[in-house]
Amino acid sequence: MDMQVAKKKLGLKEKYQVMTRDLNWTPTYQKMEDIYPYVHYEGIKIHDWDRWEDPFRLTMDAYWKYQAEKEKKLYAIIDAYAQNNGHLNVTDARYINTVKLFLTGVSPLEYMAHRGFAHVGRAFPGPGPRVACLMQSLDEMRHFQTQVHAISNYNKYYNGFHDFRQWHDRVWYLSVPKSFFDDAITAGPFEFMVAIGFSFEYVLTNLLFVPFVSGAAYNGDMGTMAYGFSAQSDEARHMTLGLEVIKFILEQDPDNLPIVQRWIDKWTWRGYRVLTLVAMMMDYMLPKRTMSWKEAWEIYFEENGGALFRDLSRYGIRMPKCAETIRFEKDHLSHQAWCTFYNYTAATAFHTWIPTEDEMQWLSAKYPDSFDKYYRPRWEFWREQAAKGNRFYNTTLPMLCQTCQIPMLFTEPGDPTKICYRETDYKGMKYHFCSDHCKEIFEHEPEKYVQAWLPVHQIYQGNCFPEGTDPSAEGFDPLKAVLQWYNVVHGRDNLDFDGSEDQRNFAAWRAQATRNV
Amino acid sequence: MAVAAIREYSFTPLDLEEKFHGNRLLYVGWEDHLMFCAPFAFPLPSSMTFRDLVEKVLPPVYGYHPDFARIDWAAVQWFKSGQPWQPQWDESLEKNGLRHKDVIRFRTPGLTGLQGSCS
Ligand SMILES: [Fe+2]
Ligand SMILES: [Fe+2]
Numbered sequence: 001m002d003m004q005v006a007k008k009k010l011g012l013k014e015k016y017q018v019m020t021r022d023l024n025w026t027p028t029y030q031k032m033e034d035i036y037p038y039v040h041y042e043g044i045k046i047h048d049w050d051r052w053e054d055p056f057r058l059t060m061d062a063y064w065k066y067q068a069e070k071e072k073k074l075y076a077i078i079d080a081y082a083q084n085n086g087h088l089n090v091t092d093a094r095y096i097n098t099v100k101l102f103l104t105g106v107s108p109l110e111y112m113a114h115r116g117f118a119h120v121g122r123a124f125p126g127p128g129p130r131v132a133c134l135m136q137s138l139d140e141m142r143h144f145q146t147q148v149h150a151i152s153n154y155n156k157y158y159n160g161f162h163d164f165r166q167w168h169d170r171v172w173y174l175s176v177p178k179s180f181f182d183d184a185i186t187a188g189p190f191e192f193m194v195a196i197g198f199s200f201e202y203v204l205t206n207l208l209f210v211p212f213v214s215g216a217a218y219n220g221d222m223g224t225m226a227y228g229f230s231a232q233s234d235e236a237r238h239m240t241l242g243l244e245v246i247k248f249i250l251e252q253d254p255d256n257l258p259i260v261q262r263w264i265d266k267w268t269w270r271g272y273r274v275l276t277l278v279a280m281m282m283d284y285m286l287p288k289r290t291m292s293w294k295e296a297w298e299i300y301f302e303e304n305g306g307a308l309f310r311d312l313s314r315y316g317i318r319m320p321k322c323a324e325t326i327r328f329e330k331d332h333l334s335h336q337a338w339c340t341f342y343n344y345t346a347a348t349a350f351h352t353w354i355p356t357e358d359e360m361q362w363l364s365a366k367y368p369d370s371f372d373k374y375y376r377p378r379w380e381f382w383r384e385q386a387a388k389g390n391r392f393y394n395t396t397l398p399m400l401c402q403t404c405q406i407p408m409l410f411t412e413p414g415d416p417t418k419i420c421y422r423e424t425d426y427k428g429m430k431y432h433f434c435s436d437h438c439k440e441i442f443e444h445e446p447e448k449y450v451q452a453w454l455p456v457h458q459i460y461q462g463n464c465f466p467e468g469t470d471p472s473a474e475g476f477d478p479l480k481a482v483l484q485w486y487n488v489v490h491g492r493d494n495l496d497f498d499g500s501e502d503q504r505n506f507a508a509w510r511a512q513a514t515r516n517v
Numbered sequence: 518m519a520v521a522a523i524r525e526y527s528f529t530p531l532d533l534e535e536k537f538h539g540n541r542l543l544y545v546g547w548e549d550h551l552m553f554c555a556p557f558a559f560p561l562p563s564s565m566t567f568r569d570l571v572e573k574v575l576p577p578v579y580g581y582h583p584d585f586a587r588i589d590w591a592a593v594q595w596f597k598s599g600q601p602w603q604p605q606w607d608e609s610l611e612k613n614g615l616r617h618k619d620v621i622r623f624r625t626p627g628l629t630g631l632q633g634s635c636s
Binding site for chain 1 (some may be wrong): 526533578598
């Protein structure tokens with residue numbers, strides 16, 4: 001007689017064991033160092049990969065189920081938003097430039113994060129971190145896709161959305177986020193994890209996502225809010241992974257500490273430099289503001305980050321060195337950044353504008369020590385000139401920092417009237433930097449950064465014109481040629497918001513939706 | 518090795534002088550006038566005189582600022598890599614010792630930007 005044996009169901013703990021750790025094996029006919037060639041050269045010493053703790057104990061089957069649920073909800077909201085012409089409910093059309101900045105500046109990094117985590121997951125000999133990296137790699141792909149899908153709705157109506165992929169590789173200000181991530185994925189697996197997993201995802205992520213998502217909420221952009229929240233639901237796992245990486249590396253060997261500390265110093269600074277874009281978005285681009293950049297920095301970095309680094313001090317880790325410099329910059333960063341984009345908006349794929357009188361009052365109140373004294377005079381002068389039909393367009397290319405690739409717009413720590421210049425010589429050539437931190441990063445690995453693709457220098461070398469362009473021809477207009485090469489349409493995608501096609505269309509469509517015209 | 522890499526790693530820098538079609542890069546900054554958000558990068562022939570730089574290259578670049586027309590060039594203080602420096606106006610950039618990717622700045626005493634804000 002056949003006995004019906006009930007199939008034994010695996011407990012959570014066993015399931016985790018079977019579906020993660022047990023997937024690992026020890027090779028017999030290949031050498032470990034041939035299979036994992038990248039784990040030693042950075043100098044990090046790992047003695048026991050089994051000591052890796054996975055706080056989530058998530059297995060792939062459960063992962064798919066959770067993520068599918070999130071996707072279903074997200075796409076329902078995005079579809080409803082699109083079908084109801086949700087874009088006409090945003091506060092005003094200037095807001096849409098925030099979405100352009102996100103799509104062109106942030107979304108491509110999600111894709112790079114996907115690649116990066118796939119790569120380091122493959123590089124680690126331990127099954128624990130490997131599975132965690134696999135999941136994060138898939139998360140990042142999802143973030144990228146959902147952002148592109150959600151934002152594609154805006155592309156039907158507004159300019160500056162049509163070629164974000166190419167812009168990531170070509171446009172001058174997008175070389176800042178691009179070079180940041182390229183630097184990380186060309187580093188070794190441990191540095192990548194400290195750079196992106198810890199410094200970016202753990203220390204700085206709230207300064208990137210919270211401003212964009214709450215900015216979207218305050219300004220009536222349900223689409224952005226929906227993908228923002230959906231991405232953030234993965235964030236707890238990412239942050240835990242970032243923190244676990246640091247603890248694991250530090251517990252493995254005391255020699256790892258100085259290496260990790262240097263990476264934290266480097267990547268907090270590099271990440272912060274990329275956040276320059278967020279600072280100006282918060283203080284200048286959101287028609288309805290959430291909080292100032294300075295306030296956000298104080299809450300998310302000085303308070304929360306401060307607590308984190310106090311906690312990590314038991315491993316010997318201290319606050320990143322750059323925290324002091326940043327304290328000086330927090331009163332100035334957003335103003336200097338938006339002034340820069342106002343200068344160079346003939347070469348941007350979004351619009352800029354002069355803050356309204358109300359907005360200037362808000363800026364004075366939020367920045368009592370800096371706005372009226374240093375920045376208001378600029379805006380008032382530019383406003384006067386614009387009213388006379390003499391809007392300021394700076395068309396001479398700026399000097400860039402060799403490391404962060406940002407124009408040299410930052411001022412000396414403690415003196416907002418002086419540009420901060422730093423330089424060094426390497427193999428007979430001069431290199432210039434925006435700060436001590438960018439200089440130090442270069443000096444540690446000059447061979448890496450001497451290859452930096454600096455947009456300004458590339459334009460002057462003639463590498464940024466459409467094929468067949470003759471720069472020596474009579475009447476050659478370099479700006480026009482560069483915009484063509486970017487696929488940015490002059491007079492439509494760039495220049496001041498005032499008088500733009502976006503402004504006109506939004507006003508007309510909103511009128512149709514709300515009045516009998 | 519000046520980079521963390523698994524094997525020998527050395528490449529030509531991207532910005533060697535010979536890549537600039539006979540020009541060399543010169544960076545110029547105007548102190549106390551941060552309405553121009555950053556110093557400028559210029560690709561210039563090394564045979565250009567310093568006078569031509571000041572009298573032909575700079576005016577269209579800085580002329581938008583009301584202070585520019587008021588500059589007393591005889592009183593201007595020059596700096597090269599941050600150190601006080603004296604240009605020879607009728608000598609070439611080369612003779613003035615300006616190499617590829619050098620940075621010079623000028624200070625215009627008495628002129629400190631829009632409403633004295635260094636803008
Ligand atoms: Fe992400
Ligand atoms: Fe920099």
